Each structure stands twice: as structure tokens, then as C-alpha cells.
Amino acid sequence: MxxxxxxxxxxxxxxxxxxxxxxxxxxxxxxxxxxxxxxxxxxxxxGRYVSGSYSIVFVNCPNEQIARDIARYFWKGEIEEGTEVSLLIKTKTSKVSRLFAYMRLAHPFEIPEVFSIPMDQGDARYLKWLEEGMKEN
Incomplete structure (x- = not known):
């Protein structure tokens, strides 16, 4: 027992x-x-960048003046209040490195603010339309 x-x-x-x-x-x-x-x-x-080290923050503001006030930043010892325009380019991930190379040549800034965010989800009809517009050469 x-x-x-x-x-x-x-x-x-x-x-x-x-x-x-x-x-x-x-x-x-x-x-x-x-x-x-x-x-x-x-x-x-x-000394190398690791994916996920930085984040992009989108901020909605009630008006342009508040966005300008928030966006002031120091650059080379002075308060910078530049007027920048965001350009949104949609492309295949396989073409991003070529797009970056083109931006380094075409952009007037010494170091252009160019980065990519992979699309995780999207409307199937839109993604199909995007695919049709970007057929591989």
C-alpha cells in the first residue's frame, strides 16, 4: 500500500x-x-542598422499651425522651421534599394530622409491593382 x-x-x-x-x-x-x-x-x-531599431510616428494635428509648432527642432545649433512635403511612393519591396539609390542622386539634401515600411495588410482589390501597375520588367 x-x-x-x-x-x-x-x-x-x-x-x-x-x-x-x-x-x-x-x-x-x-x-x-x-x-x-x-x-x-x-x-x-x-555599427550596422538592425531592422526594428527605429519607429515611425504619425501624428494628426487639428491644424497646420499646431503641426508647425510641434515640428520645430534644433539643427546645427538653431531652431529649424522648414517646410517639408511628404512624398508617399508605393513600390515592390524588391525595388526599394534601387529607389533609395535614385533618391540619393535626385534629392537635394545631403542625407535625404528616405526609408521604407513593408505593407502588412491592405484591401485585396487595391493590392491587386497595385500589382497590375507594377509588373516586373
Missing amino acids: ERPESRCPPPGFLRLFVLTCLLILTAVLMFPMLRTFSLWLHSSFT
């Missing part, structure tokens, strides 16, 4: 189980911060 004590977990098992659960929960909750930190470290040590 079995002893009732043999069905109980060994001493310290509950403590180990709780600590393991807390460790897993902490790791899950801290993942975004740890990922950002690791990307920063990798970029710092290798």
Missing part, C-alpha cells in the same frame, strides 16, 4: 514552481524592453 506522503510533491517543489512561473512572467512582460535594448547593443557594437 502506498503511503499518503508519497503522492505529495517533494519539499521545495512548490517554491521552485512559483519561482519558475515568476521568471517566465517577468521575461514575457519585459520582452519589448529587452528586445529594444538588444537591438541597440547590436547596432552600437557592429
